[in-house]
Amino acid sequence: MKYLGYIFRNVRRNILRTILTIGSIGISLFLMMLMLSFLSINATVSETLKGSNRLISMSSQGFAVPLPIRFVEECKAIPGVEHASPLAWFGGSFKEEKMPFAQFGVDADTFSEILYDRKVPAEQLKAFQDDPAGCVIGYKMAAERGLKIGDPLPLKGAIYPIDLDLTVRAIYECKPTEDGRALYYHWKLMEELLKSKNQGRMAGNAGVVYLRLADDANEAEICRKIDAMSLNSQNPTRTMTEDAFVSQFAEMWGDMRTMITAVGFAVVVSLIFVSGNAMAMALRERTTEIAVLKAIGFTNGRILGMVLSECVIVAAIGGLVGALGCKLLFDVVDVSTYTAGGLPFFFVPWRTAMFGLGVSLVIGFVSGLFPAISAARLGVIQGLRKVV
Amino acid sequence: MSEDLAIQLNMVTKEYTRNSMRIPVLENLDLDVCRGEFLALMGPSGSGKTTLLNLIAGLDRATSGDVIVDGLNLSNLSEAQMTKWRADHIGFIFQMYNLIPVMTAQENVELPLLLQPVSRRERRRRATTALKIVGLEGREDHYPRQLSGGQEQRVAIARAIVTDPALIVADEPTGDLDRTSAQEILELLESLHRDLEKTIVMVTHDPQAAARASRLLQLDKGKLVGDEMQTAPIRPGSVVA
Ligand SMILES: Nc1ncnc2c1ncn2[C@@H]1O[C@H](COP(=O)(O)OP(=O)(O)OP(=O)(O)O)[C@@H](O)[C@H]1O
Numbered sequence: 001m002k003y004l005g006y007i008f009r010n011v012r013r014n015i016l017r018t019i020l021t022i023g024s025i026g027i028s029l030f031l032m033m034l035m036l037s038f039l040s041i042n043a044t045v046s047e048t049l050k051g052s053n054r055l056i057s058m059s060s061q062g063f064a065v066p067l068p069i070r071f072v073e074e075c076k077a078i079p080g081v082e083h084a085s086p087l088a089w090f091g092g093s094f095k096e097e098k099m100p101f102a103q104f105g106v107d108a109d110t111f112s113e114i115l116y117d118r119k120v121p122a123e124q125l126k127a128f129q130d131d132p133a134g135c136v137i138g139y140k141m142a143a144e145r146g147l148k149i150g151d152p153l154p155l156k157g158a159i160y161p162i163d164l165d166l167t168v169r170a171i172y173e174c175k176p177t178e179d180g181r182a183l184y185y186h187w188k189l190m191e192e193l194l195k196s197k198n199q200g201r202m203a204g205n206a207g208v209v210y211l212r213l214a215d216d217a218n219e220a221e222i223c224r225k226i227d228a229m230s231l232n233s234q235n236p237t238r239t240m241t242e243d244a245f246v247s248q249f250a251e252m253w254g255d256m257r258t259m260i261t262a263v264g265f266a267v268v269v270s271l272i273f274v275s276g277n278a279m280a281m282a283l284r285e286r287t288t289e290i291a292v293l294k295a296i297g298f299t300n301g302r303i304l305g306m307v308l309s310e311c312v313i314v315a316a317i318g319g320l321v322g323a324l325g326c327k328l329l330f331d332v333v334d335v336s337t338y339t340a341g342g343l344p345f346f347f348v349p350w351r352t353a354m355f356g357l358g359v360s361l362v363i364g365f366v367s368g369l370f371p372a373i374s375a376a377r378l379g380v381i382q383g384l385r386k387v388v
Numbered sequence: 389m390s391e392d393l394a395i396q397l398n399m400v401t402k403e404y405t406r407n408s409m410r411i412p413v414l415e416n417l418d419l420d421v422c423r424g425e426f427l428a429l430m431g432p433s434g435s436g437k438t439t440l441l442n443l444i445a446g447l448d449r450a451t452s453g454d455v456i457v458d459g460l461n462l463s464n465l466s467e468a469q470m471t472k473w474r475a476d477h478i479g480f481i482f483q484m485y486n487l488i489p490v491m492t493a494q495e496n497v498e499l500p501l502l503l504q505p506v507s508r509r510e511r512r513r514r515a516t517t518a519l520k521i522v523g524l525e526g527r528e529d530h531y532p533r534q535l536s537g538g539q540e541q542r543v544a545i546a547r548a549i550v551t552d553p554a555l556i557v558a559d560e561p562t563g564d565l566d567r568t569s570a571q572e573i574l575e576l577l578e579s580l581h582r583d584l585e586k587t588i589v590m591v592t593h594d595p596q597a598a599a600r601a602s603r604l605l606q607l608d609k610g611k612l613v614g615d616e617m618q619t620a621p622i623r624p625g626s627v628v629a
């Protein structure tokens with residue numbers, strides 16, 4: 001502890017070199033945090049959805065292929081299924097925005113039963129259910145676009161050749177790890193418009209089917225039952241829990257993850273070289289000084305410890321700037337606002353930030369080993385003879 | 389018999405090996421130094437003065453023979469033991485002062501005390517006293533680069549005496565100083581010898597510096613070629629500059 005003052009003086013000794021080392025580590029860790037957090041988002045969402053008692057049943061050919069609406073009723077008949085609703089992706093544009101936010105057609109009567117984690121005041125829920133052209137929107141989206149209850153919300157169809165002239169009837173609250181920017185409208189409204197304006201083409205589709213179970217006891221069993229029921233129909237299904245559904249998206253990034261891990265590893269190795277080189281250069285200038293310290297009684301172990309500490313301190317500052325800085329920055333700035341609905345939310349989990357900090361400590365330690373050992377092994381006499 | 393001996397060298401030989409060639413630097417050296425002596429070591433460049441000093445200070449090991457300092461045979465110590473021993477027994481003064489540039493005068497002087505079981509306050513007190521002895525009161529917070537060469541060397545002397553070592557070794561302590569600063573440093577060493585009864589071994593090329601010592605050794609090609617007591621060291625003031 002009493003050597004800490006000296007160690008910090010050494011850190012500040014060649015301030016430019018120290019700042020450059022801190023900068024390299026900081027910037028690299030910042031980017032690493034971004035990538036890791038991005039990859040972990042789906043996993044985080046999936047984690048929070050465990051035990052939601054919800055299933056998603058989609059076509060065995062993928063969620064882009066819609067299931068027929070009668071399938072919703074068939075699911076309801078299965079024991080253990082409490083509620084079932086269509087979940088139809090409208091994908092319309094709002095004003096000038098092409099892909100503004102997720103829009104789902106749902107069964108208004110079961111909305112609050114299935115999507116029980118979207119919290120809506122009772123009178124707003126009733127207003128939504130009573131207005132066939134009503135919609136529920138997320139609090140983030142309402143705040144960002146300045147939308148209030150009663151405001152018109154026209155959606156121009158892109159996938160469907162119909163427009164939805166909706167009115168905001170309810171605004172839901174949800175946890176920060178859930179999508180606060182979605183919109184839910186009456187599936188029936190879309191169905192009627194398709195029938196009246198599109199000669200019934202594209203009508204009768206549920207999209208995917210959203211199911212709420214009584215409990216999570218027989219999840220796997222019910223999934224199997226549903227898929228078995230549809231196996232020999234025209235629309236075989238694939239049914240899974242909601243968290244499994246979300247982690248599919250994470251798996252889509254699987255190859256990316258391997259690549260990012262490899263790149264991250266390479267970055268760590270090169271940071272070890274950067275930091276180790278800076279330390280070795282700093283020590284070269286201090287050869288005589290180290291010899292003097294040894295002459296007056298500093299043991300090799302103490303020298304080793306001081307050099308290692310110096311390296312770890314510099315790297316840790318880089319880690320604090322890069323990893324914790326990244327975490328705190330994205331706690332304050334919500335970048336998901338700027339991703340046009342591509343990301344429901346973005347944040348750097350504590351776990352990731354701590355991991356980054358840990359990585360910086362490892363960088364400091366490993367990069368300091370070689371310079372520290374050579375400093376510890378420096379011969380006193382040779383060091384004193386060297387004229388600097 | 390060795391009770392009052394500060395340093396005892398018995399048949400000390402030091403040789404280096406370069407490309408399997410043995411280079412003898414010191415050969416069969418015998419030497420007894422009493423406590424409280426102020427020893428000057430002279431000789432041509434390459435005669436082995438620094439090498440001898442390093443052996444006495446426990447920085448290096450003899451190839452053969454015994455180096456006994458304060459009754460302790462250094463050849464029996466491990467490297468770690470030797471390091472610890474140096475911290476407790478030896479004060480070092482170098483030609484190039486070798487202060488730590490990022491530390492103030494006060495901190496430089498406190499440095500050896502970090503290795504002792506001494507409280508922070510006691511460290512501060514002792515360093516202040518040492519700086520007072522070398523006449524640098526009021527300079528505690530100056531960094532080496534804010535001091536003259538002579539002042540830097542005085543800080544170095546304060547650092548050498550702060551642990552109250554029995555033996556002070558100085559390798560050409562005035563070699564890099566102008567005449568006036570050199571005089572001051574020599575007077576300081578003299579007073580350490582006279583008033584604090586320190587044993588001092590000083591390597592020097594300067595006959596006037598050597599004249600201050602109580603005993604003068606001449607080294608040539610690794611052998612002692614002269615050893616004379618200087619009973620009446622020249623007093624300051626009588627030196628013709
Ligand atoms: N590591 C080494 N390997 C080989 N030879 C060495 C080594 N260190 C010192 N020497 C040789 O030992 C001899 C004595 O060196 P030393 O430094 O003791 O001389 P010195 O009397 O202090 O000289 P100077 O007055 O120039 O300081 C020199 O010839 C030197 O070249």
Ligand SMILES: [Mg+2]
Pocket residue numbers: 437438439559
């Ligand atoms: Mg020499």
